[in-house]
Every structure is written in structure tokens, then in C-alpha cells.
Amino acid sequence: MQLVRTDLANARMGQLVGADRRTYSMTGVALGPAEVEALVESGCPVVTYLPGGRLLWHDEDDAWPAWADARSGPERVTAGRWESPDGSVLVVLVLHA
Numbered sequence: 001m002q003l004v005r006t007d008l009a010n011a012r013m014g015q016l017v018g019a020d021r022r023t024y025s026m027t028g029v030a031l032g033p034a035e036v037e038a039l040v041e042s043g044c045p046v047v048t049y050l051p052g053g054r055l056l057w058h059d060e061d062d063a064w065p066a067w068a069d070a071r072s073g074p075e076r077v078t079a080g081r082w083e084s085p086d087g088s089v090l091v092v093l094v095l096h097a
Contacts, residue, residue, distance in 0.1 A: 018045065019057040022084035026092075031079040033071065036091055039081075040067050044089050047082075051075070051097035063091075070095060 014026035031039070040046060045059040046066045058066035070077045075095040082090040 016047070016055065016082070018047070018084075018090060019059070020045065020088075022086065022088055022090075024082040024084050024088075024090045027081050027083055029081040031081055031091065033079075035081075036067055036079045036093075039089060039091050040064055044091055046091045046093060049092060049094045051095055067091075067093070 015023055017023050040063045043060070044063065045057065046063045048056045048058065048066055048070060050056065056066070070093045073095070075097055078094045078096065080092045080094070082092050084090070
């Protein structure tokens with residue numbers, strides 16, 4: 001798990017730079033649980049946007065536990081699909097306090 005950034009100015013405008021150094025942009029596509037699971041199972045990285053504005057990057061073995069923790073926690077969770085110019089996909093989980 002890696003901290004992606006603490007300043008969300010760009011993320012709030014629909015872009016973030018991942019730990020893989022790709023720039024991801026918000027697509028506006030909301031994801032349901034089955035879609036998130038399929039993407040995570042296929043190796044897609046996950047970013048968790050925590051209350052207070054912190055972003056955490058999860059890839060490989062960390063992505064599935066991040067998704068499991070988010071969906072079983074007390075906070076409401078929404079998920080979105082973000083993409084980089086090369087077509088790489090990122091799942092962004094937003095935890096709502």
C-alpha cells in the first residue's frame with residue numbers, strides 16, 4: 001500500500017498520478033460491486049479515497065483486501081472507473097463518512 005498524494009486538487013478536478021506513474025482521468029462511470037470485483041480479479045489497481053482527503057494506492061496482492069475492507073466497513077462506499085491515456089484502468093473507491 002502506498003500513499004498516492006495528500007493534495008487532492010488534481011483528483012478533485014478528475015485526474016491523479018498513480019504509483020505506477022500513469023496519469024488517470026475520471027471517466028464518470030460508476031461501478032457496482034460485481035464490476036469492481038471483476039476488475040480487481042483481473043489485476044486492476046485500486047485507490048482508496050479516505051475521509052479527510054488521503055489517497056492510498058493498492059496493487060497486486062493489496063487490491064483485493066482493500067476492496068474487501070471497503071465493502072465490509074461502516075462507511076458507505078462508491079466506486080468509479082478511471083483510465084490512463086494508454087487504456088490502463090484504475091478503480092477509485094470513495095469512503096463516505
